[in-house]
Amino acid sequence: MPARSTFRIPPGLLFVLPVMVIFLVVRVIPSLAALYISFTDFGGVRAPNWVGLANFQALAADPVFRQALFNTIVYTIGVAVPSTLIGLAVALLLNTSILLRGFFRTMFFLPAVVSFVSIAVIWSYVLNAQFGILNYVLSLFGLAKVPWLDSTTFALPSLIFIGVWKNIGYTTTIYLAAIQAIPQELHEAATVDGGHALQRFRDITWPLLRPVTAFVMLMTSIVAFQAFDQVLVLTGGGPAEASTTVVLETYRAAFQFLRFGYASAMAFALALVIGIFSYLLIRSANRRERAA
Numbered sequence: 001m002p003a004r005s006t007f008r009i010p011p012g013l014l015f016v017l018p019v020m021v022i023f024l025v026v027r028v029i030p031s032l033a034a035l036y037i038s039f040t041d042f043g044g045v046r047a048p049n050w051v052g053l054a055n056f057q058a059l060a061a062d063p064v065f066r067q068a069l070f071n072t073i074v075y076t077i078g079v080a081v082p083s084t085l086i087g088l089a090v091a092l093l094l095n096t097s098i099l100l101r102g103f104f105r106t107m108f109f110l111p112a113v114v115s116f117v118s119i120a121v122i123w124s125y126v127l128n129a130q131f132g133i134l135n136y137v138l139s140l141f142g143l144a145k146v147p148w149l150d151s152t153t154f155a156l157p158s159l160i161f162i163g164v165w166k167n168i169g170y171t172t173t174i175y176l177a178a179i180q181a182i183p184q185e186l187h188e189a190a191t192v193d194g195g196h197a198l199q200r201f202r203d204i205t206w207p208l209l210r211p212v213t214a215f216v217m218l219m220t221s222i223v224a225f226q227a228f229d230q231v232l233v234l235t236g237g238g239p240a241e242a243s244t245t246v247v248l249e250t251y252r253a254a255f256q257f258l259r260f261g262y263a264s265a266m267a268f269a270l271a272l273v274i275g276i277f278s279y280l281l282i283r284s285a286n287r288r289e290r291a292a
Helices: 011-037 054-060 063-094 101-113 116-126 133-140 155-181 184-192 197-225 229-234 246-256 260-291
Strands: none
Touching: 011 260, 054 260, 063 101, 063 155, 063 197, 063 246, 063 260, 101 155, 116 133, 116 155, 116 229, 155 197, 155 229, 184 197, 197 260, 229 246, 246 260
């Protein structure tokens, strides 16, 4: 009699199977459900009513969503670019033999591991228009108080500043690890050839850090696109929608107005923007790598 074949699951698959099941239940199935809901008029009580592309058409005509999307893009660029540049500069500084280097490394990274809600509460006292610490310092120099969080002019820049302050520790850590991974022999050879510090950075350090820069920009931008906690705590999206973001508007549509279909459409519109931005950033980074 022919031997019966027995099906055996590969041992490697058994190890990753629990994670795959959790990912399927927690991520994939809810995402597919949200995608379906985005094409319906669902209020959370009655059964979803299929409306096709009506929610997405309403998004295109919604001035609040357009303002939120504009604010989100401005916030993302305003946070990602300075965080990357400052993080690189701080990493280069912390890679030298300065006094209390370990202390400064810890202090720079500390905001990155603290909850954004906690940070937002602290900054709400610092930037308070009436009794904030920053306005008190300005008054010592005879300057007028600034409505940092209550003005259409200063609300979004204030949020951007806080976002940069929080992200510097993350970008610094990534850059510092990348800088320390560069073989020291390259710098020594350049020094022997008469290259000074700026030339070594231009010809050795920066070219080797280009992939890291693309990674840092990508990760920082994705997080910035999803700005929510700090906006809700500090400004609530105001004044006059000057600091509202897409995620905050998604939250309002879903949990304040019970428009789950419209909120899902808003979330997928943001996901599309993030996907396009990520594709363009990665493509640009790959093009520079091939050109180099």
